[in-house]
Amino acid sequence: MAASLTPMTRHYILRLLNRGSDIFALAGQSLEKAVGDRENDILNRLESLAPSELAALEMIVRLHRSLTHSGEEDDHQKLQLKSLEEKLRRILGMDFLSESPQDIAQDQVRPAKEQSSLTVAQALNHLNRVSELAQKYLGKIIVANYWRASRPSTSWFADFVVTDDGYITYHGSLAAGKTLVNPTQQQQLEIWLVAFIDQCCRILPLFRHDLQKARLSGSSLEPESGITAVADKH
Numbered sequence: 261m262a263a264s265l266t267p268m269t270r271h272y273i274l275r276l277l278n279r280g281s282d283i284f285a286l287a288g289q290s291l292e293k294a295v296g297d298r299e300n301d302i303l304n305r306l307e308s309l310a311p312s313e314l315a316a317l318e319m320i321v322r323l324h325r326s327l328t329h330s331g332e333e334d335d336h337q338k339l340q341l342k343s344l345e346e347k348l349r350r351i352l353g354m355d356f357l358s359e360s361p362q363d364i365a366q367d368q369v370r371p372a373k374e375q376s377s378l379t380v381a382q383a384l385n386h387l388n389r390v391s392e393l394a395q396k397y398l399g400k401i402i403v404a405n406y407w408r409a410s411r412p413s414t415s416w417f418a419d420f421v422v423t424d425d426g427y428i429t430y431h432g433s434l435a436a437g438k439t440l441v442n443p444t445q446q447q448q449l450e451i452w453l454v455a456f457i458d459q460c461c462r463i464l465p466l467f468r469h470d471l472q473k474a475r476l477s478g479s480s481l482e483p484e485s486g487i488t489a490v491a492d493k494h
Contacts, residue, residue: 265306265314269321274299276345305352313351316447319454320344323479326468337472343480381436383449383481387428390453390476394460400426410455412448446481454479
């Protein structure tokens with residue numbers, strides 16, 4: 261299935277993941293062999309991915325390249341890049357492959373409260389704040405159409421409705437504020453966010469820069485990325 265990734269995307273992923281390699285972990289091997297083994301492992305992981313996961317990787321790489329070439333290196337951009345790289349590793353099942361033993365140990369002792377506790381209301385709050393910013397430039401109708409066109413096709417999204425005035429509402433069995441988002445659902449929502457922003461950037465090349473100025477993440481729905489625990493009002 262890796263054939264569905266463009267050669268440029270595969271090369272970018274290999275370069276990005278090898279950039280984090282720890283040379284001291286290659287003791288006892290030739291550097292050339294170790295790097296070759298690592299690349300083969302990454303390529304094998306790519307071949308095992310489902311089409312939806314490959315599509316997510318394409319979006320992640322596209323956004324990562326855009327942020328890297330934007331010419332800005334503020335703390336917010338660094339957080340966004342780190343978030344994208346973590347998503348890439350998570351899809352490939354390589355969460356800890358480039359981390360030091362000290363980093364892994366710290367992750368293993370993190371308290372349970374630091375695990376994902378994102379609610380649908382928090383996710384909607386972030387998505388609708390991004391939507392409001394886009395509406396200032398594109399208007400409500402175009403924004404609504406962009407959200408609908410970029411929405412993932414999984415059945416879970418049947419509970420999400422895009423209104424004609426460009427907002428996203430939730431109609432699940434539980435209230436949005438009481439519905440937790442699991443990691444897979446969060447990834448799907450973030451894919452939707454990235455796809456929507458890609459649509460906007462075709463008309464507004466500087467839209468990601470506007471998001472940065474508004475302190476809005478263009479790729480992450482993690483609470484620390486600036487989402488406030490406010491239920492969607494629309």
